[in-house]
Amino acid sequence: MGNLTVWPAPAKINLFLRINGRRADGYHELSTLFAILDRGDTMTLEPRNDGIVRVFPDMGFPTESNIIFKAIKLLAEITGKNIGADVHVDKRIPMGGGLGGGSSNAATVMVALNHLMNLGLSEDELARAGRRLGADVPVFVRGRSAYAEGVGEKLTPVAIPEKWYLVVTPENTHVSTREIFMHPDLPRNTPKMPLEDLMKNPRANDCEGLVKKIYPEVATALSWLLKYAPSGMTGTGASCFGEFPDEDAAVRACNSLPDNISGFVARACNVSPLHELLGKLKAAK
Known part of the structure; x- marks a missing residue:
């Protein structure tokens, strides 16, 4: 489609x-409480109207098992249209880190193709499909920091302080969410x-103690990070984050990484x- x-x-x-x-x-x-970051993967998309889905580079497993492929086929299913795409992924989010890389990829391809191909699906419809x-897919579809309850499907937008974080991941450590x-x-x-009580801690x-026991590399990474800033583990790991007062302090710590x-x-x-870009594209139409 060019x-x-x-x-x-x-x-x-x-x-x-x-x-x-x-x-x-x-x-x-x-x-x-989900905080979306201003860093992540970058995806180059070229829509196709022949139903063919190609994902680059080769991830080392069948394309059919890739969540990007599944997201595009789901769009085709719910719209009844012959949707396809060529998708190039510049992968920067560590896999198995609890940073939502796969879910974010799926959400981006759904939001982007909905816009590019004029599918006419609402945000609510995309979020329900993403579930x-x-x-984690709906929080990326909606694109706002949010408090999540239930099994993660009950999302309430929450304005959070837009602080700086150093996000660290021990090399060659992939935590299985299912295992945890x-x-x-x-x-x-x-x-x-209530949320206000949760914010006091x-x-x-609740996954951190178990993850550190099974994956001592995570315990080591978190101990290192705690020397520089108040820190915690994200999701089921393996990634951890430290909260810094400004970008310079976070960069200085990052420059000292083992x-x-x-x-x-x-x-x-x-x-x-994603939604900043979507807003600009809609305004330019």
Whole structure:
């Protein structure tokens, strides 16, 4: 179709994550605060109207199992149209880090193709569809910092301080979310409480103790980060984040990273880079 465009797929961190119980269907009741960052992957999209989906570069597994492929096919299913795309991903978000890379990729491709191909789906419709792909997809579809409850599907936009963070990930450490949530030692009984009470214990993460026990590399990375700033683990790990008063302080810490830990500096944003771009494109029409 000759409509080549570049779109951001931002990372996220969970500023806190509390587990309030386990439901009969095996899913967990959660309370968490999502902060979308101004850094992440970049995706170059070229829509196709022949139903073909190609994802580059080769991720080392079948394209059909890639969440990007699934997102495009889901769009085709719910619209009844022969939607396809060529998608090039500049992957910067570490996999298995709890930073939402796959979910963000899926959300970006859905939001972008909805705009580029004039599919006419509302944000609510896209978010409901995204929920079928993964619990974190709707927060990226909506593109706002948010308080999440239930299994992550109940989202309430929350304006948060747009602070600077150093996000670090131990090299070659990929934490399995399924392993953590299935583990018998995972705490599952944190009482539900109002958001203002949850905010009094920032960076609390009910998964952290178990993850550090199973993955000592995460414990090492968090210990290093705590020397520089108030810090916590995001999601089920392996990535951790430190909160800094300004960009310069975060960059200085980043420049001191040990060889076996990678990191990047980012700012939390109440409106995601994806929706900043979408707003500009809509205004230019």
